[in-house]
Amino acid sequence: MTTVDLAPADSLAIADAGLVAAHGGRLVRETLRGGPAADLLARAHRVHVVAVGKAAVEMGTAVRSAAGPAFRSGVAVPVAPAGPVAGFTVVHGDHPVPGPNSVRAGRTVEEYLSARRFDERDLVVLAVSGGGSALVSRPSSPMELEDLRLLTAALLRTGIDVTRINELRKAVSGIHAGALLPLAGRAQLLGLVLSDNVQQGARAVASGLSYPGSVDFARAAEVLTEAAPFLSAPVVARIRTALTQRAATTSGTPAILNLEIGSPRTALDAALAAARAQGHRAFGFGDTVQGEAREVARRIGAAARRIAERTPGPVCLVGAGEVTVSVRGPGRGGRCQELAWAMLPELAGIPDASFTALATDGQDFLPGVMGARVTGESLGLAAGLGLDWRALLDRNDTHTALSAIGACLPGRPTGTNVCDIYALSWGDGAVPR
Template sequence: MTTVDLAPADSLGIAEAGLTAAHGGRLVREALRRGPAAGLLARAGRVHVVAVGKAAVEMGTAVRSAAGAAFRSGVAVPAAPAGPVAGFTVVPGDHPVPGPGSLRAGLAVREYLRGRDFDERDLVVLAVSGGGSALVSRPSAPLGLDDLGLLTTALLRAGIDVTRINELRKAVSGIHAGALLPMAGRARLLGLVLSDNVQLGARAVASGLSYPGSVHYARAAEVLAEVAPALPPAVVDRVRAALARRAATAQADPAILNVEVGGPQTALDAALAAARAQGYRAFSLGDSVQGEAREVARRIGAAARRLAERTPGPVCLVGAGEVTVSVRGPGRGGRCQELAWAMLPELPGLPDASFTALATDGQDFLPGVMGARVTGESLGLAAGLGLDWRALLDRNDTHAALSAIGGCLPGRVTGTNVCDVYALSWGNGAVPR
C-alpha cells in the first residue's frame, strides 16, 4: 500500500489528535479518579472485570490498575487477537459479522459471571466499547449463528445506520440489552462505556450491553421488515420467533451505575484544539455527522466554500460521526474511504486543501486500512492514472483507487472507538512552521 508524506499542519495531524485524546485506557483512568464511579470502586472489596469491545484490553487493564489490590480477575473480548494480559482471560470475537469466535466469547463471559459466588463485597465492572454487538454472541432460539450472520450482512449492505441495526440485533440476543447483568448475582455493578454512537450515546453502545431494559421490540420489527426482502423467508421466520422468545423471557432489571467515559465529542474537542494550536481558524461540523457518504461530502464541500468566501485562511473544518454507505457495486472500501473519495471534486479551488477521514478504531471496514487522506490535487492525479472518479464511486470501489493515488492510511490498533473523525484544512501555506 502506498503511503503519503504529510506536513505537520495537515488535516491528518489534526484528526490524529482527536484519536489520541479518546484512548479508552486514559478515559477510564480519568473516570475512576473522581465522581460516582470512583466512589463505587473505593467501596469494593473485590473487583471483577468484563471488558468487551474494540478497546476491551485498554479499558480492562485501566480498571485493573485503578482497583489495585482489590482486583481479582477479568475476561476481555477484543476485536483482534492479543497476547497474554495479566489477570485476564482474553477471548477475541468476530467483527463486523458474528462468527464462531463471537459464540466462544459469549460463552466465556457467561461462564465467568456464573462461575463465581458474588456478594455485596464484589464489584463487577463492565468496560464496554463499540463493536460489542458482534464480538459477543448468544442468539435467542431458534436463531442460529448462520442466521445471525446472514441478518447482519444484509443489514450492513442495506446502508441502515448502526443504531437501527442494533435495535434488531439486541432484540434477538441473550447477552445484550442488559441480559448479562442478572448473572452477576448480588454483586454491585458498574458500567464504564466508551461511546461510538452519535444518536443515542452510551446506552446504544454494544447493543446496550450494560443497559437493562433497552430493547424496543416495535423498532426491531420495523428494521426487520425493511431488510426482510434480502433474506431467505425461513431466516425471517426464525428472527421473528427469536424476537418473541426474548420478549417472553425478559427478567427484572438489576441496578447498575453506567458512566459514559468519552465519545465522539471527546475526539472532536481535541481535534479542534489541535487545529487552533497550529494557527487555524477552526470550525466544528459537530459530533454527529451522519448520512450517505457522498451526500455528506457535498455538504462539507458547500460549507467549506461558504467559509472560504468570507474567512481568510488558514481554515479547518472538523467533525466526528459515522457516515453510511449503501453498497450498490462490487467494489471494496469502507465508509471513511468512500467519504474521502467523494470529497475529491470538492477540494480544487481551496488552496493547500487536505481532507482526512479516520476510523478511530483503526479499521475502516477492510483490514489494514483506517481511512484516507486526499488533497486538492487528488482528482487530477486520479484522472492522470486513468481512474474514472464517478464510475469508481458508483461501484463502491474506493480502496483500490485511493491506494493508487497514495491516499489510504495504514490501519493499526488504537485503543479506542469513538466513531470517525473528519478534518478539512486549507490555506495551510500561511501556517507558521
C-alpha cells in the first residue's frame, strides 16, 4: 500500500483538534460544573443514569464522576460490546439497522426504569448521543422487529437524509420521542444531549429519546410514502397502522430539562482555533454542510479557489456536517471517503493542498476506517496506479481507491459523535516561530 507523508501543518491535525474538543465525557463534565444542570445534580439525593448512543460509556461515566456519592447505578447502551463499567449495566444494541440486540437493549432500559420507585429526591440523567435511533428499539404494535429492519434498510437505500429517516422511526417507536420518560415516575429528569444533527439539533438526536412531543406525524407519513416502493404491501400496512395508533395515543409526559452539551459547531470552532494557532488564515464554511458528496466537493473547491485569489497562504477552510451518498454502484466506501475521493480534481494545482474528511464517531460506515486524507498529488498518484477516478466514483468504490493510495484514516474509539468534520489546507504550510 502506498503511504502519504503528513505535512507539519496539515488538515488532519486541524480536523483532529475538532474531534478532541467534542469528546462526550469532557463536555458532560463541563456542563455539570455550573448552571441549571449542576443545580439539579447538587439537589439530588440519588442519581441514576441512562446512557444511549455512540458516546454512551464516556458520557455515562462522566455523570457518575460528577455525581460522586449520590450516584446509585446506570445502564449504558453503546454501539460496540464494552467491558465492565463500574456501576453500570452495559448492553450493546445493533447499528445502523436495529436488530435483536436493539430490542434486548430497549427492554433492559425499560426494566431498569420500571424496577425503581423514584421520588422527587431522585435524578434520572439521560445521556444521549447519536446512534440511539437504532441501538434501542421497541416497535409499536402491530409492527415487528423485522418490519423495522426492512423499513430502516429501505430508507437507507433511498438516500433520504438521516433526520427524515428518524422522523419516521421515532413515530413508530414505543421508546423514542420521550416515550421512556413516564417510567421515571416522580424523579427529576435531566437530558444531556450530544448533537449530531445538522438540521434540527439536539431534539432530533437518537430520535428525540429525551424529548417528549418531538414527532411530526405528518412528515413521518411523507417519509413512509417515499419508502413504500421498497417494501411489501403487508409491511407498509403494518407500519401505517403503527403510525396512526401512535399518533392517536401520544399523551403528556413528565417535565425534563434538556441541554445540548455539544454539536458540530463545537468541533468546527475548535478546528478553526487550531488552524489559526498553526498560522493559517482560517475560514469556516459552516456547521450544517449537507448534500450529495460529489456536489459538496465541487462547492468546497469553488470556495477554495475564490479565497485563494485574494488570500495568501497558508490558508485553511473548515466545515462540519454530514454529506450523503446515493449508492448506485457495487463498491465499498463511506460518506467521508466518497467526499475525499470526489475532492481529488478540486485539489489538483493548489500548492501544498491537503484535505481531510473525518467521521467524528470513529467509523466512516466501514469498520476500521474513519475517513480519508488526500492531497494535491493524490489524483496523479491514483492515475499512476491505473486507477480511473471517475469510474471508481461512479461505482462508489472509494474505499478500494483510497486504500490503494494510502489515504484511508484508521478508525478508533473517539468518545464522541458530532457528525463529520472537513478541513482543506493549502499554502506553504509553514508555522510561525
